[in-house]
Amino acid sequence: MKLVIASRNSKKVEEISRILGKRLGVEVCSLVEVDESLPEIEEDTDTFQGNAVKKAVIVAAKTGLLCLADDSGLEVFALGGKPGVYSARFAGEHKSDKDNNRKLLELMLNKSDRRARFVCYIALADRDGLVGLVSGQVKGRIAFRPKGKNGFGYDPVFVPYGYDKTFAQLSSGEKDKISHRRRALVKARRMIKDYLVSLDSLPL
Amino acid sequence: MKLVIASRNSKKVEEISRILGKRLGVEVCSLVEVDESLPEIEEDTDTFQGNAVKKAVIVAAKTGLLCLADDSGLEVFALGGKPGVYSARFAGEHKSDKDNNRKLLELMLNKSDRRARFVCYIALADRDGLVGLVSGQVKGRIAFRPKGKNGFGYDPVFVPYGYDKTFAQLSSGEKDKISHRRRALVKARRMIKDYLVSLDSLPL
Numbered sequence: 445m446k447l448v449i450a451s452r453n454s455k456k457v458e459e460i461s462r463i464l465g466k467r468l469g470v471e472v473c474s475l476v477e478v479d480e481s482l483p484e485i486e487e488d489t490d491t492f493q494g495n496a497v498k499k500a501v502i503v504a505a506k507t508g509l510l511c512l513a514d515d516s517g518l519e520v521f522a523l524g525g526k527p528g529v530y531s532a533r534f535a536g537e538h539k540s541d542k543d544n545n546r547k548l549l550e551l552m553l554n555k556s557d558r559r560a561r562f563v564c565y566i567a568l569a570d571r572d573g574l575v576g577l578v579s580g581q582v583k584g585r586i587a588f589r590p591k592g593k594n595g596f597g598y599d600p601v602f603v604p605y606g607y608d609k610t611f612a613q614l615s616s617g618e619k620d621k622i623s624h625r626r627r628a629l630v631k632a633r634r635m636i637k638d639y640l641v642s643l644d645s646l647p648l
Numbered sequence: 649m650k651l652v653i654a655s656r657n658s659k660k661v662e663e664i665s666r667i668l669g670k671r672l673g674v675e676v677c678s679l680v681e682v683d684e685s686l687p688e689i690e691e692d693t694d695t696f697q698g699n700a701v702k703k704a705v706i707v708a709a710k711t712g713l714l715c716l717a718d719d720s721g722l723e724v725f726a727l728g729g730k731p732g733v734y735s736a737r738f739a740g741e742h743k744s745d746k747d748n749n750r751k752l753l754e755l756m757l758n759k760s761d762r763r764a765r766f767v768c769y770i771a772l773a774d775r776d777g778l779v780g781l782v783s784g785q786v787k788g789r790i791a792f793r794p795k796g797k798n799g800f801g802y803d804p805v806f807v808p809y810g811y812d813k814t815f816a817q818l819s820s821g822e823k824d825k826i827s828h829r830r831r832a833l834v835k836a837r838r839m840i841k842d843y844l845v846s847l848d849s850l851p852l
Contacts, residue, residue, distance in 0.1 A: 493778045561846075574697045577781040578839075581846055631842075635782075638835075642765075642785055 446471050447636065448478045450485070450499040450513035460512070463620070463629040468636060470510070478507050487515060492529055492565040493577060500569035508571050510639070512632060516564035516624060518598045520548070520586060522555040531598065545590050545601050558585040560602060564624040566632045568639065576635045580627025595619060650675050651840065652682045654689070654703040654717035664716070667824070667833040672840060674714070683711050691719060696733055696769040697781060704773035712775050714843070716836060720768035720828060722802045724752070724790060726759040735802065749794050749805050762789040764806060766828040770836045772843065780839045784831025799823060 447470040449457045457474040464472060475482060485502055487495040492515040499513035517531030527534035527548065535543035552558065561583045568575040583605045590600035592612025599611035604622055611619050620626050651674040653661045661678040668676060679686060689706055691699040696719040703717035721735030731738035731752065739747035756762065765787045772779040787809045794804035796816025803815035808826055815823050824830050 491777050497778075573695050574701075574781065576783060577778065579780060579842075638783075 445469070445640070446473055446478070446509050448503060448507055448509045448511050449474055450503040450511055452476050456514075459620075459625070460514075460629060463626055464633055464636070468633060469640060470636065475503065478509065482506055487529075490529055492517060492563060493567075493579075495529065496565040496567040497569075497574055497577060500567035501574055504569040504571055504573075510568070510570050510575075510636075512566060512568055512636075514564055514566045514625065514628065516562065516628075518548075518602065519561050519563060520552070521559040522557040523551060526551075541597055542590075545598060548586065548598065548601060549589065552586050558587075560584055560586050562598075562602065562624040564628040566628045568632065568635055570639075575639055578628055578631035578635060580624045580629070580631065582622055582624045582627065649673070649844070650677055650682070650713050652677055652679060652707060652711055652713045652715050654679055654707040654715055656680050660718075663824075663829070664718075664833060667830055668837055668840070672837060673844060674840065679707065682713065686710055691733075694733055696721060696767060697771075697783075699733065700769040700771040701773075701778055701781060704771035705778055708773040708775055708777075714772070714774050714840075716770060716772055716840075718768055718770045718829065718832065720766065720832075722752075722806065723765050723767060724756070725763040726761040727755060730755075745801055746794075749802060752790065752802065752805060753793065756790050762791075764788060764790050766802075766806065768828040768832040770832045772836065772839055774843075779843055782832055782835035782839060784828045784833070784835065786826055786828045786831065 449460055449472060451457055452475050454474060457472065461472040482503065485499050489495050489498055495515035496513050500511045503513065504511040517528055519525045519528050533539065535547040561581050563579060563581045565577060565579045567577045584603050587601045587603050587610055591610045592600050594614065594616060595612045602611050603609065604611065653664055653676060655661055656679050658678060665676040686707065689703050693699050693702055699719035700717050704715045707717065708715040721732055723729045723732050739751040765785050767783060767785045769781060769783045771781045788807050791805045791807050791814055795814045796804050798818065798820060799816045806815050807813065808815065
C-alpha cells in the first residue's frame, strides 16, 4: 500500500521514510510522485494541528491514498509561544532562515528566560477522513548567537535540554534521536501499523 | 490536574476512569461535576472523528480544563458501514437500543456477509485546542438474533471475532479486555502521559 507524504520537500520525505522504516509494509512516496497537479495547500489554520489535519485530509481525499502530513515549529516561552505556527515566515514571506534567526535573537536580546521547544504534529488520513493525530516535542533554550552549519530553520539557535550544542552543531544522526519530528514519527509509526491491521478483513 | 470527560453519562465516565487507572496523575471528572450549565454539544459532524474532536475542543475551551471526548459506533460491512455515526439513533430519535437492534437485524435478514466492527475515536484537547486523536476497534459479526443481558447498545447482536458469544453474553470484565473503547483508551492513556510530560517546565 502507498503512503503519500503531504510535502514536496524531498529531504523531509526522505527523513520521514527513514524513520518510519522499511518493515512497516507501506511504500512511502512524496506528493511530487503522486500528483504533480495538486495545488499548494495553504497552511492558514493558525494552529499546527489544524494545518497538519487540513493537509492530510485534502491530499487523501484528492489522491485516494493514505496520507501523512506534518506541521512543526518553534515556541519560545518569553515570547508567549512565538514564532509558533508562523515559524517559517517569522521575518516575513520569502525571507531566509537567517532572517528568521536574526529577528528571533533581536527579540530575545533582553530576555533572561531562554526556554523554548520545538513541536511537531502529524496527522494521518485516508479517503474517508482523519484517522489520527499525534505530536512530539523537544525542549531546550535559545542560544545567544547562531552556531553550527547542519540542519535548517532555527537549528543554529536552539540548544536542546541536556546538551551544550545547538541542533545545527549536532550531526543529523544525533539530532534525529531526540528531535520533535522523530518523537512524533515514532507515534505515527504505531498509528499506521494499527491502521493497517484495521484494514485486514475477516473471513466471511 | 483535572481531566474532564465530555460526557454526562456516569457509567461511561466510570469505565473511562477505571481503564485510565489511578497512577496517571490526573483527577478524572465528568461534565456534570465541572460545568452544569454547559449546553449539550450536538454530534452533527457526520464522522466519529469530527464529533470527538468537536466535543473535546469546545469543552476544553469553555472549562479551561484538559478534556477527553469519545465517539463510537458500529459499522456493518454489508450495509456500507451503517449504522456508523448514526448508531445511537439508527431507528430514529429517542428510540431504544431494542429498536435499533431490531432495525439492524431486519436489514441483515438476507445477508450472508455478517462482518462488522465497533470503532471508537478519542480526542484530547486543552484550552489551546486539539492535542491528539486516537482510535480503537474490535472486529466481529452480526448475530442472527439478540442474545445476552449485559452491556448496552448493539452488544446483544455483536459477536467479537474468535468468540461464540455476543458482547452482551460476556461479563463486563471480558468485554473490557477486547473492546474498541478499551483499545482506544490504552492509546489515550499514552497520549495523556505524553501531554503531562510536555507540561513540565524546564529550569530557567
